[in-house]
Amino acid sequence: MKRDQSPVLPGDGATDYARYMRTEALLDLQRHPGEVLHRDELLFQVAHQSTELWLKLAEAELTEAVHRVDAGDPAGAESLLTRATLAVRLVTDQLEIFRHLSPAAFQTMQPALGNGSGAESPGWRRVQAASRQLGRAFTEHLATRGATPATFRPTDPTDPAHRLAEAMLEWDERVSLWRVRHLQVALRIGGHAPAGTPGSPATMLAKLTGHRFFPELWQARVATADTPTCAHSRPDSP
Template structure:
């Protein structure tokens, strides 16, 4: 049965406390209206990218908090926040999938309204890259203070809080690669290969970023361990 809404008690604009707390009037006014569209799917394009910026804002906050826990020698608390950040990146990646449905001819029209704007200018990704750099430095510093290398860490037990923290960093890195893969796939599906993006850079240059790692030493440790155990398993093997 319908119920009579309770009166709003929070300060601010809006008829309900939900509207006032969430600032829905402001939030829903941030997209272009029908009278300003060059194509109706501009709304889809804006919602995907604006919602991604919100998730990246949350991710940046989580990474900052994780860094504080890491510096305070609280690896388990840092791990929780890193795994949340990885989940948020998963959602950002899923948002991209809906853009696959844009017909190339329709997106060609939408591009005319973007000017020189590009995802490379995303403040969310810029701050995210800065945060991961800080985390990489802090984690390396922590291992150094314990006289451990990443390979030493991975020779230990998976239940070790530092081991789990390292794996949370790797998972985050993997989520970045998966987002980049999806971004490249969507871009080429919608605008094709061998064309220039809005920054006049080749779309195919995106593929070079997929292999880039934010926490490279944790990936290099895997290679080191694989090579070490391969040599011990085949002691008489002649290097190629």
């Protein structure tokens, strides 16, 4: 007997998939063909709108990770942070689509963007705030162990706090790689003067590539690498 596939969910759409995913609203969020200045506006909007969705997921995972750390569950926070990191990796990967957007096409569509800038992304601003909250929560968690991010010297790789610290470094690294890739896209299609040129937006983008949410953890990593674990580990030891 053929299964009845008539929609049972409320909402718009001929199928439950369309109603649950709200595809009619989703696919109507882009400028219509009669509105666009250049057909590649669709490419531009899809890439940026999907970025906002991935950032929404990343922020949700980061926020829950903060709650887990506050509750004394760094292992649970690590898992959530790993998911947020993957979301940023996917955001970075999709920047490849801009290889198919020429500077001339971008210049044609630019009036449609007004004064808009990626720096105004609401998703990214929420991710930044959540990242800072994670740093705060981790610092407070370490304080219960008599440590700080700058003095944290984990020796047990199975320690949940150690694993969370590693995940935080991975998050920082993936965000930095995203920023570097975004800078290259801006230089490739945006017509910006190279970083270092007075007044060029690329100068600020280049500075941001070196930003870290958890600088003390990076410093602790360097300090750990520079500190011998025991006397016979030194090259000049007998």
